[in-house]
Amino acid sequence: MKLIYQQMLSFFAVIITVIVVLGFAFIRTTKTMIYQNSWQQLQQYATSIEKEAIRYNTRTHKVVGFNQQFLNDSTAILRDQHIHFSVYDANKKIVYPNSLGLSNMPTGSFYAPSISSSDWKKLKNNKTITKSPHVSFKSRSQDRPVNKPSLKTIDVLVPLFYKSGSTKKFVGAISIGSFEQTLQANEQQIENNLFIALLVSGIAALLLSFILARYSVRRINRLRYATHSVASGDFDIQVDSNHKDEIDDLADDFNGMVGSLRASDEEIKRQEKRRREFMADAAHEMRTPLTTINGILEGLAYDVIPEEDKGHSIELMQNETKRLIRLVNENLDYEKIRTGQIALNKTNFDGTEVLNNLVEQLTKKAAAAKDTFKLTAPDQLPVWADYDRFVQVLFNIMQNAIQFSQDSVIEVTAKRTEHAAVIAVQDHGIGMTPDQVKNIWERYYKADPSRKNTKYGESGLGLAISHQLVQQHGGTIDVASEANQGTCFTVTFPDEGFDKPIIED
Numbered sequence: 001m002k003l004i005y006q007q008m009l010s011f012f013a014v015i016i017t018v019i020v021v022l023g024f025a026f027i028r029t030t031k032t033m034i035y036q037n038s039w040q041q042l043q044q045y046a047t048s049i050e051k052e053a054i055r056y057n058t059r060t061h062k063v064v065g066f067n068q069q070f071l072n073d074s075t076a077i078l079r080d081q082h083i084h085f086s087v088y089d090a091n092k093k094i095v096y097p098n099s100l101g102l103s104n105m106p107t108g109s110f111y112a113p114s115i116s117s118s119d120w121k122k123l124k125n126n127k128t129i130t131k132s133p134h135v136s137f138k139s140r141s142q143d144r145p146v147n148k149p150s151l152k153t154i155d156v157l158v159p160l161f162y163k164s165g166s167t168k169k170f171v172g173a174i175s176i177g178s179f180e181q182t183l184q185a186n187e188q189q190i191e192n193n194l195f196i197a198l199l200v201s202g203i204a205a206l207l208l209s210f211i212l213a214r215y216s217v218r219r220i221n222r223l224r225y226a227t228h229s230v231a232s233g234d235f236d237i238q239v240d241s242n243h244k245d246e247i248d249d250l251a252d253d254f255n256g257m258v259g260s261l262r263a264s265d266e267e268i269k270r271q272e273k274r275r276r277e278f279m280a281d282a283a284h285e286m287r288t289p290l291t292t293i294n295g296i297l298e299g300l301a302y303d304v305i306p307e308e309d310k311g312h313s314i315e316l317m318q319n320e321t322k323r324l325i326r327l328v329n330e331n332l333d334y335e336k337i338r339t340g341q342i343a344l345n346k347t348n349f350d351g352t353e354v355l356n357n358l359v360e361q362l363t364k365k366a367a368a369a370k371d372t373f374k375l376t377a378p379d380q381l382p383v384w385a386d387y388d389r390f391v392q393v394l395f396n397i398m399q400n401a402i403q404f405s406q407d408s409v410i411e412v413t414a415k416r417t418e419h420a421a422v423i424a425v426q427d428h429g430i431g432m433t434p435d436q437v438k439n440i441w442e443r444y445y446k447a448d449p450s451r452k453n454t455k456y457g458e459s460g461l462g463l464a465i466s467h468q469l470v471q472q473h474g475g476t477i478d479v480a481s482e483a484n485q486g487t488c489f490t491v492t493f494p495d496e497g498f499d500k501p502i503i504e505d
């Protein structure tokens with residue numbers, strides 16, 4: 001079943017249930033009220049009959065007669081209202097209407113409800129009794145109750161007491177009844193009105209539930225269409241949200257999800273591009289030395305290389321082979337570090353001493369690029385790391401600084417924080433754009449591809465390996481760079497107990 005119909009049905013069911021329950025409660029209350037009113041009215045009639053029409057014998061304290069005129073008038077008036085009454089003496093014998101009394105019913109039956117002994121007892125105790133619909137008419141000829149639904153009445157039994165001074169004596173009772181049918185006609189009228197009201201409210205409920213259901217289904221449909229768009233690759237779609245209810249929350253979550261999908265889509269595309277570049281770069285890096293070696297081997301095979309150049313050619317082949325071996329080793333090294341397959345032999349050593357050695361080693365290379373080193377370090381810099389890997393990382397960073405700057409001071413600053421040794425290498429060279437910075441940890445990445453195969457034989461693996469190594473030490477490596485201004489690499493090696501290695505899969 002479509003959601004709109006489900007919602008409609010539930011709204012409709014709720015509204016109708018409320019209306020029906022209210023309707024029943026209303027009918028019940030009204031019915032009770034109709035009965036209460038009738039009993040009250042009957043009681044008032046009984047009181048006025050007693051006052052005006054009944055005569056007592058003050059000596060015997062018995063009902064001795066009636067104001068016949070008043071009774072006849074009352075009987076006539078009440079009969080028109082379908083109300084009947086009987087008067088009983090102290091012995092439960094009907095004294096009015098007597099045998100000559102008016103039989104107001106066409107069938108010759110008359111109103112003479114039988115009073116149970118328990119009711120009679122209550123009357124004697126001066127209690128007024130109300131009776132629910134029951135058979136109260138008797139056939140005049142057979143003196144038997146007439147069990148016809150049309151002759152059922154609701155009654156009030158009122159006790160009669162003769163009072164004179166302090167004397168108070170039970171002298172009989174009046175029973176007065178009104179036809180149940182009259183009440184039922186009233187009830188029917190109310191029920192009919194209520195049924196019409198129910199019908200009208202049912203139609204209104206149907207309309208209202210349709211409007212309500214359409215409103216919430218529309219909001220869900222908007223999310224559905226947006227989901228379709230995302231499924232077909234549109235990651236720019238956003239759903240409006242007022243941040244008010246659960247559907248708004250869902251829309252917010254959906255927007256968040258689309259944002260993440262967009263980001264991961266971009267990342268996948270970027271990775272894919274990098275992968276393709278990596279394959280091309282790796283092939284390119286290998287092809288160059290292989291082509292050189294192949295050329296020289298052919299030259300040797302066809303004996304076209306002069307004898308005096310052969311030594312140089314072999315040296316060239318050796319260099320190219322070394323470069324290939326370095327490339328393969330570094331690639332293997334990178335994979336091993338990345339997957340946590342290398343064991344770091346961590347020790348405590350003095351970082352200042354290492355940095356001094358590195359500066360000394362690289363000073364010649366720096367001088368070739370007209371660079372100078374400025375080392376700022378404490379006398380002692382305790383470092384907790386694998387000594388050789390620490391040298392490898394800093395060597396690469398410092399070598400890069402020389403490689404990508406000229407005529408500048410390269411500042412190497414070392415210091416301690418509470419739980420780590422921090423070394424920063426700042427150059428004032430060519431720098432990098434933010435886009436270039438994003439990729440420098442990738443293998444074979446070179447910000448400036450024209451620098452491929454420079455005289456240093458750079459392959460773009462140095463930073464990728466350094467990054468993995470620092471992560472394996474549980475440290476961090478950060479870069480801040482600005483194009484044409486310079487670059488600063490900051491490496492942190494945490495102390496023992498604070499080094500949680502990050503292993504990527």
Ligand SMILES: Nc1ncnc2c1ncn2[C@@H]1O[C@H](COP(=O)(O)OP(=O)(O)OP(=O)(O)O)[C@@H](O)[C@H]1O
Nearest residue numbers: 400401404431446447448458459460461462463487
């Ligand atoms: N200090 C720097 N200034 C400007 N660019 C830099 C700096 N350090 C690194 N880069 C950029 O990052 C790229 C990657 O550096 P990385 O050390 O990984 O490779 P490489 O130095 O080119 O080769 P390798 O270190 O493997 O011999 C460099 O090619 C360069 O474009």
Ligand SMILES: [Mg+2]
Nearest residue numbers: 396400462463
């Ligand atoms: Mg490098």
